[in-house]
Amino acid sequence: MVFWVNQALLSFTLLIAAFSMWRMGPAFKRSKFAGPIALIGLAGLIFLPEQPLYFESDYHRCEFISFCNDDGRESYLKVVTWSLISISTALIGCYTIIRGSRIYAERNLAVLTIGWFFLGVSWWSIAQSPWFEDAYTRLDVLAWMVCFIFGIVGTVYILSRIIRFTENVTPKDPPIEPLNDNEMRLVTEMIRRNLGDGN
């Protein structure tokens, strides 16, 4: 039986993998697997298996962390569900507003209104989530949030230094050979056909 903690971790990993695959490569050729993997990840996050019952063999697997019981599972599911609602409605809202505004075409008031409706739903879902109020009225939680950002900035700096070091120690490729006559003729012909010959 798959324990819900393991499934949640695997699903989150799949979502990160899908996002990375989706953003890599040229804009006209993104990975075809990103969408299906993201869907599997989302489904895995939402449809978590039940906690084993006390007479099942896996019941005592939850030995290390204190929250992986039924209450923990319910709380986790609640946060994930409301967060997904907030994020997805905000994304749909922003996309619709941009489509309905005068950036790409004429302003479409109906599309714009639908976009603002979705953004409103996102704000409503945030208002329905009690943990935001708890967090923003407690100084210690605000301090954690700020420290978390410092941690992210510090880690990104460390990783950027590691990448810079890797680039420095990577042996450089030798200079490429200049074009030969045949290649020069081909390139010239391609440029002439694309730009025209000045006539």
Place this chain on the structure above:
Amino acid sequence: MLGFDFSIAGIESLGAMMIIAMVFICYCFAIHLIVTWNPYHRPAIPLVSSLILCMGPMLAMSLEKDGDSSFAEMLEIAFLFTSLGVGVIVLWMPIILAFVTFLMLIVSRKNPSEDPLIEMLEN
């Protein structure tokens, strides 16, 4: 069973949040490097570094209890770190959404210029 009590706002919990952020970012970075592996990358050093930065605190926490560690324990701790990381990012959402709403207000009221290229040059 070990409980994680972050309710005391001491320097320890602030440092713990920084370590959680480090583990979270390194975990995501390692996954990114693995799934986007291609012949033009040189990911070995960044991947090993991010795995060390990610697994180190997890292993330390796992060994803290009884000096012993298992794969199941490591998975539970990885879940703890990633879910706490995502949780803190979710807590930033109202601020991010307020900023995005402000941008959408500007976009909704925006009128296109006669020549976008000239406008881009001027800005």
